[in-house]
Amino acid sequence: MNAISPTLAKMHGRKVTVHYGSKQAxxxxxxxxxxxxxxxxxxxxxxxxxxxxxxxxxMNDVIDGCKVGGEITLDGQDIYDTKxxxxxxxxxxxxxxxxxxxxxxxxxxxxxxxxRIHGMASxxxxxxxxxxxxxxxxxxxxxVKERLDQPGTGLSxxxxxxxxxxxxxxxxxxxxxxxxxxxxxxxxxxAKIEExxxxxxENFTIVIVTHSMQQAARVSQKTAFFHLGQLIEWGDTEQIFxxxxxxxxxxxxxxxFG
Amino acid sequence: xxxxxQPATGIKxxxxxxxxxxxxxxxxxxxxxxxxxxxxxxxxxxxxxxxSVCSKGYSAFYRTEIALDxxxxxxxITPDGKSDAETLGAADYQGLIKEALKTAFPDVTSRGDRxxxxxxxxxxxxxxxxQAVLANPSLIGSTQRFWVVAxxxxxxxxxxxxxxxLPEGERVVSDTQIAWYDKLDESGQLRTAFNAVFxxxxxxxxxxxxxxxxxxxGSIFTMLxxxxxxxxxxxxxxxxxxxxxxxxxxTEIIEVNINNLAAVPSIVFGLLGLAVLLGVFGLPRSAxxxxxxxxxxxxxxxxxxATRAALKAVPPSIRExxxxxxxxxxxxxxxxxLPLATPGIMxxxxxxxxxxxxxxxxxxxxxxxxxxxxxxxxxxxxxxxxPVQIYLWADSPERAFIEKTSAGIMVLLAFLxxxxxxxxxxxxKFERRW
Ligand SMILES: Nc1ncnc2c1ncn2[C@@H]1O[C@H](COP(=O)(O)OP(=O)(O)OP(=O)(O)O)[C@@H](O)[C@H]1O
Ligand SMILES: [Mg+2]
Numbered sequence: 001m002n003a004i005s006p007t008l009a010k011m012h013g014r015k016v017t018v019h020y021g022s023k024q025a026x027x028x029x030x031x032x033x034x035x036x037x038x039x040x041x042x043x044x045x046x047x048x049x050x051x052x053x054x055x056x057x058x059m060n061d062v063i064d065g066c067k068v069g070g071e072i073t074l075d076g077q078d079i080y081d082t083k084x085x086x087x088x089x090x091x092x093x094x095x096x097x098x099x100x101x102x103x104x105x106x107x108x109x110x111x112x113x114x115x116r117i118h119g120m121a122s123x124x125x126x127x128x129x130x131x132x133x134x135x136x137x138x139x140x141x142x143x144v145k146e147r148l149d150q151p152g153t154g155l156s157x158x159x160x161x162x163x164x165x166x167x168x169x170x171x172x173x174x175x176x177x178x179x180x181x182x183x184x185x186x187x188x189x190x191a192k193i194e195e196x197x198x199x200x201x202e203n204f205t206i207v208i209v210t211h212s213m214q215q216a217a218r219v220s221q222k223t224a225f226f227h228l229g230q231l232i233e234w235g236d237t238e239q240i241f242x243x244x245x246x247x248x249x250x251x252x253x254x255x256x257f258g
Numbered sequence: 259x260x261x262x263x264q265p266a267t268g269i270k271x272x273x274x275x276x277x278x279x280x281x282x283x284x285x286x287x288x289x290x291x292x293x294x295x296x297x298x299x300x301x302x303x304x305x306x307x308x309x310s311v312c313s314k315g316y317s318a319f320y321r322t323e324i325a326l327d328x329x330x331x332x333x334x335i336t337p338d339g340k341s342d343a344e345t346l347g348a349a350d351y352q353g354l355i356k357e358a359l360k361t362a363f364p365d366v367t368s369r370g371d372r373x374x375x376x377x378x379x380x381x382x383x384x385x386x387x388x389q390a391v392l393a394n395p396s397l398i399g400s401t402q403r404f405w406v407v408a409x410x411x412x413x414x415x416x417x418x419x420x421x422x423x424l425p426e427g428e429r430v431v432s433d434t435q436i437a438w439y440d441k442l443d444e445s446g447q448l449r450t451a452f453n454a455v456f457x458x459x460x461x462x463x464x465x466x467x468x469x470x471x472x473x474x475x476g477s478i479f480t481m482l483x484x485x486x487x488x489x490x491x492x493x494x495x496x497x498x499x500x501x502x503x504x505x506x507x508x509t510e511i512i513e514v515n516i517n518n519l520a521a522v523p524s525i526v527f528g529l530l531g532l533a534v535l536l537g538v539f540g541l542p543r544s545a546x547x548x549x550x551x552x553x554x555x556x557x558x559x560x561x562x563x564a565t566r567a568a569l570k571a572v573p574p575s576i577r578e579x580x581x582x583x584x585x586x587x588x589x590x591x592x593x594x595x596l597p598l599a600t601p602g603i604m605x606x607x608x609x610x611x612x613x614x615x616x617x618x619x620x621x622x623x624x625x626x627x628x629x630x631x632x633x634x635x636x637x638x639x640x641x642x643x644x645p646v647q648i649y650l651w652a653d654s655p656e657r658a659f660i661e662k663t664s665a666g667i668m669v670l671l672a673f674l675x676x677x678x679x680x681x682x683x684x685x686x687k688f689e690r691r692w
Contacts, residue, residue, distance in 0.1 A: 062581055064505055091584030101575035103594060113593070114583040164579070171583055 010035040010175060010205045011056060015070035018051050018060065025051045028070070029231040031224055033175070038197060038206045040216035040237065043226035044252065049209045050098070052226070053177050056207065057093040058086050074175070091118055094173035098180040098209075100160035102152035102167070107144050110152040110163055111135060114171035130170055138166035139196050158189030165196065169204070176200065178208040182215065194219050213253055217241050225249045311671070315664025321453040321466060322408040322416040324379055324442060326358040328387055329401045335391060336398065346392055351384030355406060362447075363438060374435055378442075380407040382467045405449065410465040410658035415439055416448065419657055430657070456665065460633045461647065465658030468651070470669050472633045476546055476626070476641030477615065477673060483550020483637055484557060484614050489607055491554070492561030499562070500569045501591050520559035527556045528620025536624060543625035544640035552620050557610035564606020568599035600688040608681040612674055618645040644670040 009032035018026040026048045033039050033056075041049040051060070058079060060066045072079050079089055091114075102110050111131045114120075121127035131148070135141040140162040144155070152163050161181055168176055178197075182190040197206060197219045210216050216223055217237060224234035225246075233246045244250045335349040356376050360366070366375050383406035390404065391397055411431050414420045416439075426433050442448050460472030503509045531552035535541045541548045572595045580590040621627065626642050627650070634641035642650070648666040651659045 057582070059578065059581060062577070087584050087586045089584075090581060095578075095582035097575065097578060097582070099575060101573075101579040103576065103579060104598065113580075113585075117583075117585055117589055117593075167579075167583060 009033060010075065012073045013052070013055070013070065014072070016052065016055055016072060017069040018048070018055060019067045019069075020063070021065040025229050026055075027229045029226075031231055031234060033205060033207055034222060035205050036201060036203070037222055038201055038208060038220040039222040039224065040220035041207065041209045041224050041226060042211070042213070042216050042252070043232075045211075047226040048229045049226050050179050053095075053179055053207060053209055056175070056177055057090050057095055059090075059095065061086060091171055092173055093175040093177060094168035094171060096161070096164050096168050096176065096178040096181050098183055100157060100164050100184065102155070102160050102163050104151065104153055106149045107135075107152045107155070107163060108148040111166050111170045114167060118171055120171065134166040134170035135163075137169055137196070137200070138162045139192055140166055158185045158192070161185060161189070161193065162196070165193070169200065173204065175205045175207065178206065180209050180211060183211065190215070213241075213255075225252060227252070308671075311664050311667050315661055315666075315668045317417050317419075318456055318661040318665035319453055320450045321455070322413040323405040323449050323451050324408050324412070325403055325405050325447040325449070326355060326362065326379070327401050327403050328354050328358040329361070330354065330387075330391060330398050331357070332398050341395055341398070343392060346395060347388065349388070349391075351387040351391075352381060353384075354387060355379060355383050363441075371434065374432060375438065377409055378412055378435065378438060380409050380464060380466045382462075382464065383407050405451070407455070407466050408448075410656060411435075412439060413466055414657050416450065417661075419661075456662075460631045461629060461642070461650070462631060463629075465654075465656050465662060468659075468662060470644070470647065470662075470666055472630055473642050473644045473647035473666070474669060474673070475634050476549075476630075476647075477643040477670075479546035479634060479637040479641065480549040480553060480621075480626075480643055481611065481615060481677070483547055484553040485607075485611065487551060487554035488557040488561055488610065488614075492558050492607075492610075493565050493603060495558075496562045496565030496569065497591055497596070500566045501595070502587065516559050516562050520563060523619075524556050524617050525619040525623065527552050528623030530555065531620065532623045542638055542640070544628050544630070544642070545638045546626075546634065546641050546643075547637040548624050549621050549626050549641075549643065550637065552624060553614040553617060556617065556620065557614050560610035560613070561603075561606050564609070565599070565603045568602025568606065569595060571602060572598045597688055601685045604681045604685045604688075608678055611677060615674060615677065616645055616670070618643070618649060621646055644673065 011033035013029055013031040013033075016026055016029040016031075017024065029048075029052060031052070041053065043049055054060045055068055055072060056079075058068075060068055068080065074089070074092065077084070103113065105113070108131055111134050112127050115127060115130045121130055132141060132145075135144060140159060143159060144150075144163075152160065155163060161184070165176075165178075165181070182193055185193065194215065197208065200206060208216075208220065220237045222234065223237040223240040225232045225240065225244075225248075227248050233240065233244060233249045240249065241253060244253065331354060334354060336345060337349075338345070359375050359378065360372070363375055366372055386404055386406045390402070408416070411420065412435075415422075415431055415436065420429055420431055422429075422436060431439075439448075455467060456469050458471055459467060459469030462468040499509060499513065531548055535548050535551060536543060576594050576598065577590055580594050585593065618627075621643060625640075627646050628640060628642065629650070630640050630642050632639070644666060648663055648670065651663040651666060
């Protein structure tokens, strides 16, 4: 496996295992997430993509009976270190979920919530600016600037997903984790989000789970293929899609199984 | 199923026959009918209850008054020439009323008849005169007309609850009293007026002087203590158990116990209050403070269970969203989960508190059943509560207490409705589903 040197990568996973109760969901996954690049996680349903993604910002802590083993680092620091503050970690590693889940609050409050709790703005003007910039980056500003006080749940599915992205980037995380962000969206909304991911790459490190081979090929620079809880193969997206080393990868991307 | 719809491959298609569809519609209609019947029955019962209570109780809100020309004799009011408030307040005004009655009915001379005559007015009637004199001492020496409260028997006679056509021996008012009553009535010396005493006095042995305020204040103080203890304690324990506590053997046992506590008969909580709060900690008897604590204990399980259910009902995606941008567990709960759970919590709280408001058994154990005349001014003053007061009145032999009982129930219902209204208001405020 052509692991890039640790200094270049933003995040490292070493021998990551996950148990849900007695059931093992991930087996010794070694994966590096390079900085300012999009890493795509692909694989058949139930293979552990979401599980791995949730390890990266310790969202699995919230699940009862979930045990994570191995080592994951962010900028060389072990994120499962007991001394590390998990709240600060999640502020540095944002997450966008598979299903749009805006808060039942106004559009403005949805985006402003993160900056507020992390003390990122001292004046209303600063906060307004963060909200505007985040919505603009998420490509939603034009559509909602007239109705920032309207409920976020009143937007369409695609708009809600972009709102969730705006909410995630409002706290300026270093890494953004996206779990199938386009699974509920139409092709136009999907295209908008892919465009957005491409732009975000300049400032953020992105890990995205996707079921669409085309999407992985379009937006990512690195691709990792999971199968039955194991990381089968990972590397440059082009290499994975043109000349996969493992026949299971080959089979999956050509649509023979999964 | 028709032959044509059955393809050769043997695929089973849904049975679309008219018979099945009609059957389904009929079942739906039947179900709707049962539902409407049930709701109609419930409303009818409620209406019967309300109408019977109100029709029996509304007469307690007015009373009969008798006009008397009272000679404010300085020899009685200021016997030693001093006219300070203390002397004025201590004078025998009831005596003056009796004099006024004697003057009004000069032909009544025998001792027994006089006693009957004095019984026309309430033995609290002197208070009306006392207040007038205290407010305006210059009246002393003159003869003034006062509207004083009639005795409860006269009141009952006026309201038609005492039947005149019964033989004299079977009713509490004698024929002579009825004759006096009619004479007063003819000369315009009778009137009905709003019964302010009912809303401004505590309990009394005399029905015309008994009021609900004592019990109402008792209930208010008790419920205040209950709300202040049970709501924060219940909600906090529920939040802790649901959101923060590790799921293990100990929390499981706690959960089972809380569920069991909700089913414990209320009198057991009263015994607990008697043994622990009064016995061990020596808190005052008959005090709303203790009553509130006992009722809070009783209400806690209900609030905890309802709050946990409401917290569980908040979609996990909201929690994940908040955790995902780095909210701390406490922030997740207080900013997102709690506001969404508030309507459910309020429903649970109101069910628990409504039960506590109507509860009397546990309060009997801690002495809140005592006959208390003074209106309580704080949660440690001896007091009784509305349901107990209603029970006490229902148990009294005088005819006039029957209407008081129903009026007491009306006040209790009004209290309940206003409590519910507050809860509904809070619900609405938070229920703005975005
Ligand atoms: N909360 C949980 N409790 C128990 N088992 C879980 C839990 N979450 C996931 N699993 C199990 O872990 C395995 C991996 O699940 P995961 O959600 O990571 O799959 P996935 O690759 O994201 O699938 P999909 O593409 O369908 O989203 C599955 O077998 C799943 O049943
Ligand atoms: Mg998944």
